[in-house]
Amino acid sequence: MADVNRGNRPLSPHLSIYRPQLTSMTSILTRITGNALLISSLLVIWWFLAAATSETYFAYADGLLTSWFGDIVMTLSVLGLWYHTLAGVRHLIWDNGIGLDIPTAEKMGWAVIAGSVILTILTIIIV
Numbered sequence: 001m002a003d004v005n006r007g008n009r010p011l012s013p014h015l016s017i018y019r020p021q022l023t024s025m026t027s028i029l030t031r032i033t034g035n036a037l038l039i040s041s042l043l044v045i046w047w048f049l050a051a052a053t054s055e056t057y058f059a060y061a062d063g064l065l066t067s068w069f070g071d072i073v074m075t076l077s078v079l080g081l082w083y084h085t086l087a088g089v090r091h092l093i094w095d096n097g098i099g100l101d102i103p104t105a106e107k108m109g110w111a112v113i114a115g116s117v118i119l120t121i122l123t124i125i126i127v
Contacts, residue, residue: 040077
């Protein structure tokens with residue numbers, strides 16, 4: 001039988017006292033960057049297909065990817081790539097049972113964020 005009181009129930013008590021933690025936010029960001037990298041890789045594949053198709057179509061695709069908007073998208077893609085890579089390394093370390101205590105996990109989270117920004121800047125300078 002249907003529960004008639006469904007709309008009158010209180011919310012779970014943890015929702016009013018929950019504070020997002022760095023480890024949960026970095027985990028969510030890892031999933032977001034993974035999906036964003038899929039989209040940016042499709043843009044690069046589109047660029048390659050345009051190069052293989054015709055000169056005018058390649059000029060269109062190349063113009064889009066080298067415009068200011070394309071530069072922002074590709075820079076964010078590099079940031080996402082470094083972040084996703086460093087977060088994956090952090091998870092490999094965790095898989096070995098290392099760094100699972102809260103202070104170390106927090107430090108590793110900040111290291112992933114700072115490392116991805118630093119490596120992105122170095123990539124932009126070098127390339």
